[in-house]
Amino acid sequence: MRNAQSGIFALGNPSHAYLEFDVLDGRNRRDLVAAISSFREPRTTMGGVNLVVGFRPELWSEVAPHDAPDGIKGFNDNLVGVEGFIMPATQHDAVLWLSGSAYDVIFDVSRRALAELKGLASIAEETSSWPYRHDRDLTGFIDGSENPTLIDAPEVALIPEGNPGTAGSVLLLQKWAHDTALWEALDDDRQEKVIGRKKLDSVELEDKPADSHVASTDQDKFGKIFRRNMPYGTVTNHGTMFVGFSADQQRLATMLESMAGLTSGVRDALTRYTRPITGAYYFVPAAECLRQPAPDVVLETATN
Numbered sequence: 001m002r003n004a005q006s007g008i009f010a011l012g013n014p015s016h017a018y019l020e021f022d023v024l025d026g027r028n029r030r031d032l033v034a035a036i037s038s039f040r041e042p043r044t045t046m047g048g049v050n051l052v053v054g055f056r057p058e059l060w061s062e063v064a065p066h067d068a069p070d071g072i073k074g075f076n077d078n079l080v081g082v083e084g085f086i087m088p089a090t091q092h093d094a095v096l097w098l099s100g101s102a103y104d105v106i107f108d109v110s111r112r113a114l115a116e117l118k119g120l121a122s123i124a125e126e127t128s129s130w131p132y133r134h135d136r137d138l139t140g141f142i143d144g145s146e147n148p149t150l151i152d153a154p155e156v157a158l159i160p161e162g163n164p165g166t167a168g169s170v171l172l173l174q175k176w177a178h179d180t181a182l183w184e185a186l187d188d189d190r191q192e193k194v195i196g197r198k199k200l201d202s203v204e205l206e207d208k209p210a211d212s213h214v215a216s217t218d219q220d221k222f223g224k225i226f227r228r229n230m231p232y233g234t235v236t237n238h239g240t241m242f243v244g245f246s247a248d249q250q251r252l253a254t255m256l257e258s259m260a261g262l263t264s265g266v267r268d269a270l271t272r273y274t275r276p277i278t279g280a281y282y283f284v285p286a287a288e289c290l291r292q293p294a295p296d297v298v299l300e301t302a303t304n
């Protein structure tokens, strides 16, 4: 039996960094896979860091053709929805998601990772995240209510035994900027109609509008996913880092099409107040796939 990268399921960590990399011109992309696969978290029982690594699907298929899910593809083209709404494609070669108990360790370990990749890859996109009011995203709504529990999440997020890519997962990483002024101009009742749930306690509206976010991403229709979204940004420039895992890329892709209005002709109302500024798919292979003939590189923090 193979194991997933456990950081996928490591709930409750307040500090996050998402680092997306591109291999430098003239360098071999396979070397990037080997280098990132060799990264290990600092060995400590306290203040540790969870590492999750993922690769451009086409790159993983090239490196491990027998261990890549059939038909998996990068976010290679902009998704063009109705009314000129666009979800931009900003695919990169690899992602490293770090999460932990405090930002100092995330900062130190991220810097060590960057130093290890110097001369091989450049950082293309970097985002830091932190929780807002315990379990809310920056719309002020509770995020994750319809997530599977940690008992059920592996079944939703991981490719089942006996299939290429067993215990791997497809990650959609998409950064959404919020238009906070426009959002806050809505009263709670109108915001609830946009989301499709009550703001205070996340109870689903019985008569939720067809263009509500919850109706646009209905998992009974599109299939189940496991979300690890986090707020990101500064006081003046912020939003939601959408972090969605699934055993099947189609579920994520069809949810995006639905949000963009391509399924019913109606755009998800949430897209009128938030807009995606990045979008990439990564294949997150099973932990065993990260074992290398080369020695492990433990990303020690500065004081270790």
Ligand code: HEM
Residues within 6 Å of the ligand: 137, 138, 139, 141, 142, 143, 144, 145, 146, 147, 172, 174, 176, 195, 197, 202, 213, 214, 217, 218, 219, 220, 225, 240, 242, 244, 252, 255, 256, 274
């Ligand atoms: C600005 C970006 C986004 C924000 C602020 C956001 C926020 C929310 C909130 C507040 C809920 C209701 C509570 C819950 O069940 O979690 C929700 C539900 C959900 N969202 Fe999002 N979301 C965003 C983007 C996305 C994207 C890009 C996807 C899919 C690719 C997605 C998929 C889902 C799903 C599957 C549900 C549960 C639907 C159901 O009830 O079955 N969300 N989201």
